[in-house]
Amino acid sequence: MPVLEKGNAQTWRRRTTGENLFxxxxxxxxVAIFAVCWQRISEATTWFFVWDxxxxxxxxxxxxxxxxxxxxxxxxxxxxxxxxxxTLGTLIAICLAVPVAFMxxxxxxxxxxxxxxxxLLVIVSSRSINSLIWALLLIAIIGPGVFAGIIAIAIRSIxxxxxxxxxxxxxxxHTQVEAISATGASRxxxxxxxxxxxxxxxxxxxxxxxxxxxxxxxxxxxxxxAGGIGLQLSASLxxxxxxxxxxxxxxxxxxxxxxxxxxxxxxxAII
Amino acid sequence: xxxxxxxxxxxxxxxxxxxxxxxxVGKGQVLxxxxxxxxxKSTLIRxxxxxxxxxxxxxxxxxxxxxxxxxxxxxxxxxEMGMIFQEYALVERLTVMENVLSGRxxxxxxxxxxxxxxxxxxxxxxxxxLDRVGLLHMADKRADELSGGQRQRxxxxxxxxxxxxxxxxxxxxxxxxxxxxxxIMRLITELCRERRLAAIINIHDVALAQMFVPRVxxxxxxxxxxxxxxxxxxxxxxxxIYGEExxxxxxxxxxxxDVEEVEAAE
Numbered sequence: 044m045p046v047l048e049k050g051n052a053q054t055w056r057r058r059t060t061g062e063n064l065f066x067x068x069x070x071x072x073x074v075a076i077f078a079v080c081w082q083r084i085s086e087a088t089t090w091f092f093v094w095d096x097x098x099x100x101x102x103x104x105x106x107x108x109x110x111x112x113x114x115x116x117x118x119x120x121x122x123x124x125x126x127x128x129x130t131l132g133t134l135i136a137i138c139l140a141v142p143v144a145f146m147x148x149x150x151x152x153x154x155x156x157x158x159x160x161x162x163l164l165v166i167v168s169s170r171s172i173n174s175l176i177w178a179l180l181l182i183a184i185i186g187p188g189v190f191a192g193i194i195a196i197a198i199r200s201i202x203x204x205x206x207x208x209x210x211x212x213x214x215x216x217h218t219q220v221e222a223i224s225a226t227g228a229s230r231x232x233x234x235x236x237x238x239x240x241x242x243x244x245x246x247x248x249x250x251x252x253x254x255x256x257x258x259x260x261x262x263x264x265x266x267x268x269a270g271g272i273g274l275q276l277s278a279s280l281x282x283x284x285x286x287x288x289x290x291x292x293x294x295x296x297x298x299x300x301x302x303x304x305x306x307x308x309x310x311x312a313i314i
Numbered sequence: 315x316x317x318x319x320x321x322x323x324x325x326x327x328x329x330x331x332x333x334x335x336x337x338x339v340g341k342g343q344v345l346x347x348x349x350x351x352x353x354x355k356s357t358l359i360r361x362x363x364x365x366x367x368x369x370x371x372x373x374x375x376x377x378x379x380x381x382x383x384x385x386x387x388x389x390x391x392x393x394e395m396g397m398i399f400q401e402y403a404l405v406e407r408l409t410v411m412e413n414v415l416s417g418r419x420x421x422x423x424x425x426x427x428x429x430x431x432x433x434x435x436x437x438x439x440x441x442x443x444l445d446r447v448g449l450l451h452m453a454d455k456r457a458d459e460l461s462g463g464q465r466q467r468x469x470x471x472x473x474x475x476x477x478x479x480x481x482x483x484x485x486x487x488x489x490x491x492x493x494x495x496x497x498i499m500r501l502i503t504e505l506c507r508e509r510r511l512a513a514i515i516n517i518h519d520v521a522l523a524q525m526f527v528p529r530v531x532x533x534x535x536x537x538x539x540x541x542x543x544x545x546x547x548x549x550x551x552x553x554x555i556y557g558e559e560x561x562x563x564x565x566x567x568x569x570x571x572d573v574e575e576v577e578a579a580e
Contacts, residue, residue: 216406218399218401218403219403219404219405219406221365221399221403222397222399222403222404222405222469222472223405223416223419224365224392225363225365225392225395225396225397225482226392226393226396226397226416226417226418226419226420226472226476227389227390227391227392227393227419227420227421227476228389228416228419228420228427229389229419229424231424232419232424232427232428235424235427235428236405236408236416236419236427237405240405240406240407240408241405241406241407243407244407
């Protein structure tokens with residue numbers, strides 16, 4: 044109890060002495076663990092390479108500059124593929140995520156006991172595996188190329204979109220739903236009038252946000268052969284063509300900046 | 315017209331919100347339900363249109379027992395009962411017109427409502443109602459741009475466009491200032507008179523209830539402890555409903571306000 048009585052005067056402190064001691068010990072243990080870990084990592088590090096790092100980085104920097112500008116003619120098509128992978132993958136993901144989200148949300152699921160756990164499983168399994176790993180799997184299944192990339196992005200994004208969307212569905216104002224039900228509306232009409240308008244801003248925000256993330260993710264998919272600009276990146280890295288690598292990184296940077304600008308604009312317009 | 319028989323609601327937590335309520339509301343009769351918070355007022359009106367499932371008892375709307383209806387029949391029965399809410403419960407991101415037309419959802423099919431392609435007669439009715447409550451110029455505004463009193467008027471339109479026989483009104487004035495509260499109560503009671511609607515109005519404000527409503531029912535701990543004229547609400551009766559308190563001021567206030575009303579009318 045933070046309220047203490049001394050004689051007949053009442054004082055108040057944020058914590059009691061016991062609580063203070065407990066917290067102090069907590070911090071002590073935390074710092075001790077940090078020190079021990081630091082020591083372990085230090086023992087396992089080959090410090091020669093670390094001390095050498097600035098020199099190597101400087102070396103790569105001098106090799107990578109200036110970028111090989113004429114290589115840009117070969118990058119148009121791959122960056123276009125990358126954008127398509129991200130956009131189509133996001134569209135597919137959204138189409139699949141909407142029903143999953145409605146099945147996962149506690150207040151709209153047809154069955155809390157059977158369907159909701161399945162929907163949550165879909166969400167977790169899609170989210171737990173990185174898109175690069177999905178791409179590796181899919182390349183083995185449907186062969187290398189842009190299509191594998193699109194599916195990898197889509198599968199990975201379902202969980203993300205569905206999770207955020209079902210949280211939005213669970214947070215809606217219930218009285219609006221009640222009011223629509225009270226008019227004698229059917230289940231689907233309640234959804235269209237009572238629920239959808241309330242989650243629309245969240246839906247738009249989530250979609251654009253995921254598209255933005257997917258553009259970044261799809262730039263690396265090519266590393267494993269799933270199409271896009273990553274293919275050029277891995278080829279250039281393999282032959283140590285550093286000026287090409289730096290140009291590719293610049294192009295990716297530009298693409299990501301544009302996508303961020305677009306998503307900020309779209310979100311501003313909708314909400 | 316509406317008859318509750320031994321209506322009981324026990325929540326899963328074990329709270330007995332309603333204890334064998336018997337109540338009859340005649341055609342065109344407006345009734346105020348007063349009582350302290352937690353007395354079961356909201357539960358009672360929600361049991362009528364089954365937003366809350368009653369535990370036992372019957373609710374007769376004319377010749378149908380609402381408690382026994384399947385989901386399809388319940389939806390048709392709900393069209394007969396308009397509901398008005400405390401926090402207006404408008405769909406905030408839809409326009410005023412869409413909110414009013416949503417009262418017709420029980421009558422139009424899914425695709426027509428989804429595409430906002432309502433019959434012309436419904437649209438005419440919506441315009442008439444908006445004109446009646448003085449919001450015709452707001453039809454295209456989004457509901458969240460409106461003030462509290464305006465929103466409640468839209469809520470009233472949404473309930474009335476259902477063409478109901480009965481209005482269920484849950485604390486219509488609890489979020490409004492005193493002047494708007496009176497205007498809204500006056501509007502509701504006038505519209506009930508015009509359309510010969512029965513209404514159950516949950517209300518906190520005893521003075522307001524006495525001012526506008528010819529019959530008052532007092533609820534306490536899920537039981538009816540008063541049923542009679544508003545003038546019969548003596549300090550003793552109010553103590554029965556709400557518990558011990560000095561009630562003279564409340565009743566005094568009503569009489570003063572009544573005088574004001576008359577003066578204003580003159």
